[in-house]
Amino acid sequence: MIKNFFINVILLVVSVLFCLLLFEVYLRWQNIGWINVPSVHFDAKSEYFNRPNFQSIFLYQGRKTHQTINQFGFRNPPIEMKKKEEVSRIAFVGDSFTFGFNVNDGDEYPALVINNVAPDGSIDYLNAGVENIGLSHELAIYRNYVKSFQPDVVILTFCTNNDFEDIYLGPYKRKGNQLVYESPKKWPIYYVQDWLYSNPVTLNVVRHSYAVSYFRDILGRRINAKRKQFLSERMPSDDREVVDDTMFFIDQLAREAASSQAAFLIVIAPGKLFYHDTFLRGRLKLLTDQLKQRGYAFFDLRPYFQAELQKGLKNYETLWGQPDQHWSEKGNRLAAENVSQFLRKVFA
CATH class of the missing domain: 3.40.50.1110 (SGNH hydrolase)
Structure with a gap:
């Protein structure tokens, strides 16, 4: 029973990763979107501030900038x-x-x-x-x-x-x-960002993935909609x-x-x-x-x-x-x- 559970979890993770990989290929093939790795993070004193000792990037249509x-x-x-x-x-x-x-x-x-x-x-x-x-x-x-x-x-x-x-x-x-x-108050998206940025492997994925920036952009639009309201x-x-x-x-x-x-x-x-x-x-x-x-x-x-x-x-x-x-x-x-x-x- 436990063995089947872990097998199902592994299959689910592999399936999700495979779908993300296909989506990444599609975005790159169609030249859709951009890669945005912002330096801003949640700060308990000012709400937002730049992450110290960090380099943010922005990539759009082959043009890449570093901050x-x-x-x-x-x-x-x-x-x-x-x-x-x-x-x-x-x-x-x-x-x-x-x-x-x-x-x-x-x-x-x-x-x-x-x-x-x-x-x-x-x-x-x-x-x-x-x-x-x-x-x-x-x-x-x-x-x-x-x-x-x-x-x-x-x-x-x-x-x-x-x-x-x-x-x-x-x-x-x-x-x-x-x-x-x-x-x-800290938005949930910043907990996710902290986790992604804290690990060199996940940070490297974020720095090179159109799909991650695409989903982040969707979340950002929802936050902006609530902000406007x-x-x-x-x-x-x-x-x-x-x-x-x-x-x-x-x-x-x-x-x-x-x-x-x-x-x-x-x-x-x-x-x-x-x-x-x-x-x-x-x-x-x-x-x-x-x-x-x-x-x-x-x-x-x-x-x-x-x-x-x-x-x-x-x-x-x-x-x-x-x-x-x-x-x-x-x-x-x-x-x-x-x-x-x-x-x-x-x-x-």
Whole structure:
């Protein structure tokens, strides 16, 4: 009886593996999908953060990119917590646009900015960008992981794609005029990810399997559907309320930077469809008006991306990666060139 049970289990496992192998062959034959091995993992303090000492990959239509995470969970070369006396430090805080999704190491805009403004090594940096996060997460990441590195400058990259919505997600919540912390809950998918990443054999399978990424993408879509439902229930319908909540979190992050004598700057990063989204433009107008009224130093990248659009849609499309809506290498360079000029003026 027991022998038959184990035989049936083995047959079941072999059958499942064989079906997965056939599915993998089909995906590769039809050139469907991509391989995405993200560095983001569940973090008990900030909900999401990068897995230290890890290299994420993204493969699509033969183009493969690598994103290397250092010992502290930042996407930049290894760094000492205590900076050298003669060196200044900039901390870049933001989501996947700051992180540099789908571009190789050194092509993400924070790295390019540092290369532009301090090729002599007089400035080091932290790229604290993390995929799929918002201002609530960024505040937690700054408090728990960035602040102890004592940056001289903090640059918040505000992404027009989703940062208005994502303030209603994350461990910090606004209750009236109070900031309330709620311990994050770990999604089941992250238990599975931890198991897959903890074993060299399974991690190697993940790094080379279209099928694993395909099923992960299905789960991701379901999570996003629940996320949208959650946002529709929690997010105010009035743009002024949304912007007021956004400014609340920006103020919180600015205070954190000021408490350690760090300058605080904001970069407004356009998403791919910003130019025809009138609904979004209304919110951004309210936001930039508030930033001006409160005396924030900010730099809006939208006009520079708009100028590329005016050269033609085909030219504009080259600013964005495939198959998603993040900046390509060209888009990162465009952002870095203009942010670098802004920084030179601010600190001249």
